[in-house]
Structures are given as structure tokens and as C-alpha cells.
Amino acid sequence: MDPIPRPLLDGLTASTSRDVEAWWAAFHDDARAEVISLWDGRRDGCFFGIDADDPSGPVPAVIGGRFVPHDDAWGLAEWGPGYFEHMLDHPEQFPVWEPTSRTFHIGCTAHPEARACLASGLIPADFRCPFHAVGCPMSRLLATAPGRSLRLVPTPTGRLLVGTPAEVGTIA
Numbered sequence: 001m002d003p004i005p006r007p008l009l010d011g012l013t014a015s016t017s018r019d020v021e022a023w024w025a026a027f028h029d030d031a032r033a034e035v036i037s038l039w040d041g042r043r044d045g046c047f048f049g050i051d052a053d054d055p056s057g058p059v060p061a062v063i064g065g066r067f068v069p070h071d072d073a074w075g076l077a078e079w080g081p082g083y084f085e086h087m088l089d090h091p092e093q094f095p096v097w098e099p100t101s102r103t104f105h106i107g108c109t110a111h112p113e114a115r116a117c118l119a120s121g122l123i124p125a126d127f128r129c130p131f132h133a134v135g136c137p138m139s140r141l142l143a144t145a146p147g148r149s150l151r152l153v154p155t156p157t158g159r160l161l162v163g164t165p166a167e168v169g170t171i172a
Contacts (some may be wrong), residue, residue, distance in 0.1 A: 002032045005039045123150045
């Protein structure tokens, strides 16, 4: 019969200690062994348990809350340097942060209505962007002359003169 762990009796009166000893005697050997193993103070000092074969043996090395294998189980010595070199050569595959996803509205030549305006050189006053894009360049140009059509005239330098048909006619 396994003896009762002394910490179970510490601080108890004599009559209570006798009650605890009677309670202990009612247990089977397996139950007593389980209580003794659970009462082991070394369990409070580490999170990984005790080796039943060698309870006084060395504690396994732990780094960052994970067990460190006693050997190179992953084979890191063999492939680690090559993998590290691959990470340095291809940083785009290992982003340090999540890249920002951006959507761009590239001009207004993406739809037939805008191409027709560019081809004719005239943005009609009632033009509306089919995409309802806030940054639509043609809608922004029309906002400078509310209710009026705008003429687009290319210059030899590659720029566009923009204005009402009467204004552009005098400049050109």
C-alpha cells in the first residue's frame, strides 16, 4: 500500500487526519498511484510532465513553449541554408506585411462612350460615366463648366486643350 502524501495531512487536526487516512485506505492501488502522481510538486514547476522511468532525470529543453528535439529531426542542417538563401533571393514570396490591395480607374477610355467622346473631340454636357466613377476625368472636366459641352483639341506637344467649343475655337 502506497503511503499517503504528507502534504495531504499537513495542517489537519488529529481527528481529521484519521478521517483522511481512512479515506486513503479505501482507495485501490491504481487510484492511490494516480493521486500520488497528481500531487507531485514537480508538476507545478513545468508544463510537460515527468518521465515515469526516471523521475529525477533532466528536464527537456524548451524554447518558446515548444520542445526542442534532441537531434535534427527536421533535417534543418541539410536543407536549412539552401532554404534561407531561397528566401533571400525571392523576398516577394515571403511578404513581411500584407500588401495593400488597390483598385485603379484608368482614365475613361475603358468604355465605348468615352472613346466616342475622345474620337469626336467633344464631351457633351449630358455625359455620365457608365461606371459612376467618382474620379472619372471626363466628369471632373464637365464639373468645371456645368451645363456646357467641352471641346478636346490635341496640340502638337501632345497636350489637350479643353474648353467650351467657343473658347477652344478662339485658342486654336
